[in-house]
Amino acid sequence: MKIYTKTGDDGTTGLQGGERVLKSDLRIRAYGSVDEINSCLGIILASGTESDITTLLTRIQNELFVAGSDLSNPNLADSRTRVTSEMVIRLESDIDKFESELAPLTNFILPGGHRTAAFVHLARTITRRAETEVVELSQHTDLNQNCQKYLNRLSDLLFVLARVINKRNGTPDTIWRP
Template identity: 45%
Template sequence: MGNRLSKIYTRTGDDGSTGLADGNRIAKNAQRVDAMGTADELNCHIGLLIEALAPDDALIEPLRRIQHHLFDLGGEFAIPGSKVIGEEHIGWLEQTLDQYNDGLPPLKNFILPGGTPAAAQCHLARAVCRRAERIVVALGHEDSINAAARHYLNRLSDLLFVLARVLARRNGGEEILWEQKKSGL
């Protein structure tokens, strides 16, 4: 690959527009740009989560794979009509989710984000993932999108929830259960 980013500032976006990978320009506040940006933001949160783990943690490999998927997903949004995320991506998420969920006890109450710094970061990534999903649903109301992209984000948020539970329970840690009585003044 050549030098794709030899000049970082171009001034082409000074008018409030941005270029898509297909050469078209759209407003920076368009739903499509919001979807691209939120996929990027989610990728950043997962990168931060990876950095909160020990260098030999087994979770790093699947999280890095997810980062690659999210980069592909952002690219998919940057090229209207393209399809990069497919059923095989969703199937992999489901298998990974099942693998980590098998060792967890049934959830009998809501849990609060936290338990460990890594678990809290994973919950933050989950919340951003849910926002990305909402944005992609809205984008789908105004433009054609790959339905697998929406399904991928839905499964990914489920996986991030399970991973947050795993991370909170590591090394004798505990999940923080929501207690309704404590929410009163």
């Protein structure tokens, strides 16, 4: 099978179920941003992380494929490959686990520190954009609300992971000084 089909040469792409939409459609932008998060996590994993973080980010990469599939399927009656509330709860558990390693925040921090933490902050900001796009899309069509919740929790988890990576590498977080 060839990688190119030429069906998108007119600026459209297919959704699950066969509907064709413009590549500039908000739905396409939303799941494109989810794909961008996944690529950023791939960079982080290729850079090397501790085994517990590698295992977590690999699971999240797989879950992001679920989120992308969910967003590409406008038929909510089709329950295949959907983000679930259990996936959201699992992220909350991950946040609690990793946050227990950290001192409470007393200041805002700037993205950066250790190189890997900086990439995690980048993934976090891409996640925030994806969440914003999903929120905007939800104003125009019905969506699985677990997608939006998942992205919200994921950005929180990535923030915590960046701090954990800094701490584990002996790199202090950079405090924001107005």
